[in-house]
Amino acid sequence: MELSNKQITVIFKALCDENRVQIFRLLQGGERCACHLLEEMNLSQPTLSHHMKILCDSGLVVGRKEGKWMHYSVSEQGVQLALECLRELTAVSESGNDCCCGE
Amino acid sequence: MELSNKQITVIFKALCDENRVQIFRLLQGGERCACHLLEEMNLSQPTLSHHMKILCDSGLVVGRKEGKWMHYSVSEQGVQLALECLRELTAVSESGNDCCCGE
DNA sequence: ACCTCATATTGATGATTTTCTATATTATAG
């Protein structure tokens, strides 16, 4: 795996905004087009577009263009990477725990 | 579980900053005191303190006070909650996928 | 009680992020 700190922040930035979390909830029902998301969310069209870009950049969401429409869905691969990333980053090696002060 | 969108953003905000990601890497070796983290990170003491607060608020890290020193470690419980949260939020129900446009 | 050391809080500043309006791009329909 070995993602950089920077790459990790890009992944989890997807989940740092309430509107984006809400978009995930909408995508739980399956693929949704931008116009559908726009109806459900209380956002302007450019703002939604901005959030969808961040979500796609994170890899957790993928977009599919079909004619004029953009269809978005949760990326299973992206989710697996994020889960693995979170697990790796928080896995503690129970070895020599020598810190500087007090014991 | 049923965390609010707001609560979810608080959890994942922990991982939205490169310095905080680096702090996780330092905590992978086990519990560390603030002074140790301060030596390793290129940050002022107040800035580190600020990041540790965000990490503790997220639940992914816990602090333990011992005399003058603060010892920080990864919270296994917090990690499990975050993992479950991420899984839940990105779990897609493969049912009626009726979106508005195109098919 | 005072001094010192480790950490937290305050307050200010610059950087980043969210949001909007206006405009550009791209695709289909006529």
Next chain:
DNA sequence: CTATAATATAGAAAATCATCAATATGAGGT
């Protein structure tokens, strides 16, 4: 080819965040 509809981009304003210097708190040691 022009008109329309869906989405993206540019640019600006407001909000949030990261950062530091200065100061406060709190815990031992003398």
